[in-house]
Amino acid sequence: MSLPALYLEEIDALSRKISQAQPIDILQFCANHFHGRLEAERNQHLASQSSTSLSSMVNPFAMASDTFPGTFGGFGGGPFDGSRDAIREEEEELHSPTAPTFKPQFSMGGMGGRPGSSGSGRRTHSPSGGGGGGPRRPMHVAGSPFLSPSGGSHLGPPSAGQDFPSNYNRNRRTSVSAESLVPTTSDDEWSPPIHPKTSDQMNRLRAAVSNNFLFAHLDEEQDSQVLHALVEKPIPNKGMRVITQGDVGDYFYVVEKGDFDIYVNSAGRMMPGPDGMGKRVTSIGPGGSFGELALMYNAPRAATVISTSSDNILWALDRVTFRRILMENTFKRRRMYEAFLEEIPLLSSLITSERSKIADALDTETFEAGAIIIREGDPGDRFYFIEQGVAEVHKSSQPGGYVRTLNKGDYFGELALLNDAPRAATIVAKSKVKVAYLGKAGFQRLLGPVADIMRRNDPRLGEGVDPLAGPGGFDGSIDVMQGPFGMGRPVEV
Amino acid sequence: MEIHGLAHAAQLPTPPPDALDDEDMIISEPADVVAVANAEPPPKAVEDCHKVKILGMGTFSEVWLVSPKREQKPETLYALKQLRKADVIRLKQVEHVQNEKSILELCRHHPFITTIFESWQDRSSLYILLEYAPGGEMFGYLRRAQRFDYPVAQFYAAELTLVLVFLHNHGVVYRDLKPENIMIDARGHVKLVDFGFAKVVGDRETYTLCGTPEYLSPEVIQSKGHSKAVDWWALGVLIYEMVLGYPPFYAESPMGIYKKIVDARITFPTWLPPNIRDIVQRLCTKDLSARLGNMKGGGFEVMQHPFFNGIDWRELESQKHKGPLIPQLRFPGDTQYFENYEPQELSADSTYPDSMLAEHDHLFRNF
Numbered sequence: 063m064s065l066p067a068l069y070l071e072e073i074d075a076l077s078r079k080i081s082q083a084q085p086i087d088i089l090q091f092c093a094n095h096f097h098g099r100l101e102a103e104r105n106q107h108l109a110s111q112s113s114t115s116l117s118s119m120v121n122p123f124a125m126a127s128d129t130f131p132g133t134f135g136g137f138g139g140g141p142f143d144g145s146r147d148a149i150r151e152e153e154e155e156l157h158s159p160t161a162p163t164f165k166p167q168f169s170m171g172g173m174g175g176r177p178g179s180s181g182s183g184r185r186t187h188s189p190s191g192g193g194g195g196g197p198r199r200p201m202h203v204a205g206s207p208f209l210s211p212s213g214g215s216h217l218g219p220p221s222a223g224q225d226f227p228s229n230y231n232r233n234r235r236t237s238v239s240a241e242s243l244v245p246t247t248s249d250d251e252w253s254p255p256i257h258p259k260t261s262d263q264m265n266r267l268r269a270a271v272s273n274n275f276l277f278a279h280l281d282e283e284q285d286s287q288v289l290h291a292l293v294e295k296p297i298p299n300k301g302m303r304v305i306t307q308g309d310v311g312d313y314f315y316v317v318e319k320g321d322f323d324i325y326v327n328s329a330g331r332m333m334p335g336p337d338g339m340g341k342r343v344t345s346i347g348p349g350g351s352f353g354e355l356a357l358m359y360n361a362p363r364a365a366t367v368i369s370t371s372s373d374n375i376l377w378a379l380d381r382v383t384f385r386r387i388l389m390e391n392t393f394k395r396r397r398m399y400e401a402f403l404e405e406i407p408l409l410s411s412l413i414t415s416e417r418s419k420i421a422d423a424l425d426t427e428t429f430e431a432g433a434i435i436i437r438e439g440d441p442g443d444r445f446y447f448i449e450q451g452v453a454e455v456h457k458s459s460q461p462g463g464y465v466r467t468l469n470k471g472d473y474f475g476e477l478a479l480l481n482d483a484p485r486a487a488t489i490v491a492k493s494k495v496k497v498a499y500l501g502k503a504g505f506q507r508l509l510g511p512v513a514d515i516m517r518r519n520d521p522r523l524g525e526g527v528d529p530l531a532g533p534g535g536f537d538g539s540i541d542v543m544q545g546p547f548g549m550g551r552p553v554e555v
Numbered sequence: 556m557e558i559h560g561l562a563h564a565a566q567l568p569t570p571p572p573d574a575l576d577d578e579d580m581i582i583s584e585p586a587d588v589v590a591v592a593n594a595e596p597p598p599k600a601v602e603d604c605h606k607v608k609i610l611g612m613g614t615f616s617e618v619w620l621v622s623p624k625r626e627q628k629p630e631t632l633y634a635l636k637q638l639r640k641a642d643v644i645r646l647k648q649v650e651h652v653q654n655e656k657s658i659l660e661l662c663r664h665h666p667f668i669t670t671i672f673e674s675w676q677d678r679s680s681l682y683i684l685l686e687y688a689p690g691g692e693m694f695g696y697l698r699r700a701q702r703f704d705y706p707v708a709q710f711y712a713a714e715l716t717l718v719l720v721f722l723h724n725h726g727v728v729y730r731d732l733k734p735e736n737i738m739i740d741a742r743g744h745v746k747l748v749d750f751g752f753a754k755v756v757g758d759r760e761t762y763t764l765c766g767t768p769e770y771l772s773p774e775v776i777q778s779k780g781h782s783k784a785v786d787w788w789a790l791g792v793l794i795y796e797m798v799l800g801y802p803p804f805y806a807e808s809p810m811g812i813y814k815k816i817v818d819a820r821i822t823f824p825t826w827l828p829p830n831i832r833d834i835v836q837r838l839c840t841k842d843l844s845a846r847l848g849n850m851k852g853g854g855f856e857v858m859q860h861p862f863f864n865g866i867d868w869r870e871l872e873s874q875k876h877k878g879p880l881i882p883q884l885r886f887p888g889d890t891q892y893f894e895n896y897e898p899q900e901l902s903a904d905s906t907y908p909d910s911m912l913a914e915h916d917h918l919f920r921n922f
Contacts, residue, residue: 237766
């Protein structure tokens with residue numbers, strides 16, 4: 063039995079390429095070759111088809127005209143009423159069950175590859191590829207039960223398509239996942255690795271990561287732990303590969319000393335052979351960084367990085383350490399917030415899930431020593447905890463002004479949640495102070511008015527007494543500060 | 556507006572097949588695809604299954620269309636998910652796989668979640684026998700249509716909102732909402748699949764980064780700890796993608812996507828109806844105290860958004876009417892709505908040698 067001529071042509075072409083390139087990984091080379099061939103062929107096919115008629119295609123989808131009950135007749139007379147083959151769409155022919163070169167389904171280009179493979183053959187679906195001038199009409203007719211009150215049932219601008227991004231990759235998307243991490247319990251304390259650095263080195267590192275959004279939101283403790291965890295990695299020679307495109311990635315790198323070139327091979331991974339690294343796209347020197355995606359999850363490296371000088375020094379940080387530092391800190395802080403919240407009489411009726419919601423939404427702010435956190439007489443709209451540092455309460459009515467000192471865990475301004483009375487005192491940072499806060503609006507969005515929360519399980523309700531009404535209730539102006547001061551004591555301000 | 560259906564949704568059983576509205580069935584639809592319940596008991600071993608075709612492939616699993624070997628017509632079809640133990644261990648997904656099975660069992664019989672029938676294991680693989688949704692992924696319909704009209708997007712978003720409300724009421728966060736994980740059943744309703752990242756979190760936050768780049772929320776990207784609110788963010792992304800054909804945050808590289816998500820700035824074409832724009836903006840809100848679905852009313856608040864005006868929630872969850880897009884099946888077992896996959900030869904990494912079994916197999920003891 064003789065083989066098809068087309069096949070022999072392809073095999074010959076492949077053989078020539080193999081003898082040219084002398085690849086080490088034969089299978090990979092062949093796969094890449096045919097992948098590229100298929101893509102070229104499909105693109106060519108697309109280009110040749112874009113101007114032909116879209117008629118006589120079989121729509122594999124049933125019309126939805128029979129799917130909505132009742133009032134479909136309201137659309138009668140419309141151009142899409144009834145007759146099934148009146149509905150077409152621009153990409154129909156690519157997927158027609160009757161077309162010989164494509165699989166009988168909308169197979170995303172019919173590559174049949176694994177999801178998440180580079181799948182370039184699937185670009186038959188790209189808006190630029192499929193977006194000829196054909197009628198753009200989804201394969202259904204909208205029925206009335208889902209009619210929008212805002213008007214017509216159809217979306218879309220008069221000339222839909224013009225605003226469709228041409229560079230959006232429409233392939234199936236693969237899920238990603240980092241290693242599963244569970245916070246350590248208190249009796250099994252985890253401490254992050256510390257690799258000593260000079261303060262110069264610390265400053266350089268801080269500058270290097272400061273505009274990276276994975277680091278930008280870290281608090282001071284996380285920031286310093288992360289920087290301390292970076293480990294020195296000398297790259298003694300020129301021409302050493304630090305990361306290889308397509309390989310798994312576990313480390314993020316900051317350049318301390320030396321120069322590196324970055325190469326990208328359009329095949330998505332480094333290939334064997336002299337040009338295997340692909341094109342040089344940029345280079346990186348001291349203060350630069352690369353490989354940050356590895357801090358999120360294990361994804362194939364997007365580029366190859368190679369040293370171009372000798373005596374280079376890199377700082378490396380692995381994903382699990384990075385994520386663990388962030389998690390342990392966040393976890394501890396969360397539990398601390400929840401403990402703080404439990405101390406507030408005003409919020410004593412919150413159930414666990416409500417406290418955790420509030421803890422979830424707390425924001426932090428840092429004040430330098432001497433800064434005023436809230437000012438007496440100002441309108442109040444947030445309540446605060448002291449997370450770190452020491453602050454003082456001052457009142458104008460008090461001789462000398464000083465009232466008391468606030469430490470970690472103390473809170474103030476919670477009456478702002480209840481009413482709009484002006485602040486009854488001024489709070490000044492004595493050291494650097496970090497506060498966690500939540501605004502009244504945010505609190506109410508999450509849990510509703512505090513007044514309702516206070517009312518709901520107050521025993522006096524049974525006696526017909528509203529704890530918020532009359533003497534003895536919180537009216538925001540009473541200075542309730544009797545009893546010993548200390549952790550968790552309220553200051554009504 | 557009908558919202559009483561919600562409390563009901565938490566324990567809603569699948570309506571018996573005879574309760575379905577037969578009148579608006581389309582002729583080409585084989586009845587047996589719908590009526591799984593009256594068939595023989597489902598198979599309990601891979602030897603009892605005839606493998607028809609691969610429906611999908613993941614990094615450590617394959618999903619097969621199977622029919623039980625001993626069965627008379629009409630044949631019942633199932634989707635069999637096969638997970639390779641070696642890859643599950645290598646990719647550190649043991650916990651996720653356990654979660655998947657136990658949460659699917661928790662959600663058994665929810666109308667919009669794929670039903671788990673059986674699960675078992677053999678020496679090298681884990682198996683989950685699932686309901687088969689012959690319409691394939693919503694993803695295919697969406698890419699084909701480029702965009703869904705408002706009523707179509709509204710319908711799917713509403714069914715998925717009921718799913719999220721149900722899951723969240725059970726303390727479950729789903730974490731991988733996207734068109735690729737939403738199947739369309741024979742009557743055009745959604746079936747959520749792939750619970751690999753679902754987790755029982757209750758009221759607590761969780762830390763493992765997982766999901767799909769375009770659908771991740773800012774708090775996941777920034778490792779701030781995340782909770783059920785991530786599903787509402789993802790619903791916003793999904794609505795946007797359904798009505799516009801592309802997600803609100805995209806870029807050439809994953810890091811580019813993440814930067815945009817963390818900035819949380821979304822652009823809308825001017826012609827987009829304000830209700831759509833508004834619900835997307837409210838769901839895709841970085842501030843957790845202002846994200847729709849995460850506030851006082853929870854999922855109810857999502858259901859009450861004007862985007863859903865006209866939805867009768869009770870009718871929706873009872874599946875009284877068919878969905879807007881109905882797969883047209885030419886014969887039972889027609890898989891035209893699925894991609895073609897070639898069975899892969901197992902790589903060396905996927906073999907499960909005795910040494911690995913001895914060390915790790917106890918992890919699957921309860922599967």
